[in-house]
Amino acid sequence: MKKSKEIIGLPIISISDGTEAGKVKTVIINAEKGAIDYVVVDKGIQILSAKVIPVRYVLGIGEYALTIENEDAVSDISKIPEAIELLQKNIQVSGTKVLTKKGRLIGEIGDIYVNEDDNCSITGLEFIADITQKNIRIIPRDSVITFGKNLVVVRDDVEAALLDSAAQINGFCENAAQGSGEETGNISGEDKNASGAVSDMMEMKHREYLNGKTTTKTIYDEDGSILIEENTLIDDEIFEIAKEYGKVVELVMNNR
Structure with missing residues (x-):
């Protein structure tokens, strides 16, 4: 489990030759999937002419580096219309306000948690309930209805589902999967x-x-x-x- 801030800035290492292909400049979020779809490579160039790596080509995200097979995994963003479209939507999640389905504004998002072993899917959101940032908890992915540009919309009962630590995210997801029925269980398998x-x-x-x-x-x-x-x-x-x-x-x- 990784926060996005733990991914941004990591060296990108090609394991075929052990060279550095750049650093992670930022990530591009697909709001519909609730996942990171692309990693933007920082090579000291402007964002609109940037290079990106589809997350399906990412071999691993560790404490010290993000690894790829070789530099063929790095593509010009101008050649990937889907990446350009997502970039233009500018879904940040971090720093956005949290709104319940019935219209209560309850706080904001500090960061996102992603599962680097599951195509960088978003598993939880760091929830800041007050401006002092002393009361930070985690919204599980299951409680999120919409990832918007300026707002994250959540279920009305989100307060009851809040988690106290990142370690609880895995347990929450496992329990949800076990209780979701035979069909969902097969898919999860x-x-x-x-x-x-x-x-x-x-x-x-x-x-x-x-x-x-x-x-x-x-x-x-x-x-x-x-x-x-x-x-x-x-x-x-x-x-x-x-x-x-x-x-x-x-x-x-x-x-x-």
Whole structure:
């Protein structure tokens, strides 16, 4: 689960050659789908002549980088009418006011939460109920009716559905899926299988790229202990260690 502000600014790394293709300038939201459809690449050029990456070509979004297979994933926005149309709609979500279906203005959105493993679908909205920003909670995606340019419209009973932490988003989504009936359960199963296939493909490509290379920096775990030392030959054992601790993208960025 990622906030949009954790994605914007990330280096974009091509895993085929280990080079940086740019940085994430911003994201383009598809309001109808409730998802990020495109990533805008920052190469120091004007937005209307910008390069974009469809999220279907994104292999992974980690703490240190967004990864793609190669620079073929980067396209000129002028060649993608759908991206231009979404850009012109300028759906930001972050910073917009929150309006209930019956017309109560109850706060504003601080940021969005997206599931980077599910085509960057929006899973929750950071909800700020007062201007002091001391009372921040999360609106689950299921409570959102409309993503508008200036307003996010939510269900009238949204206050009862508010979550206290990002960790609760996954549990909320799982419970909703379990209670949605047999037909929805079948669809969710298919989506889960598809998501698993994409994850397996990403892992295979990362593993193939890294095999036989050498680390160029020491990688630490969350407690500051050495996980993989500099100048370590990357093999399957080292890859599995990086995978276990969520450090694969860091390996991709620091090798030769």
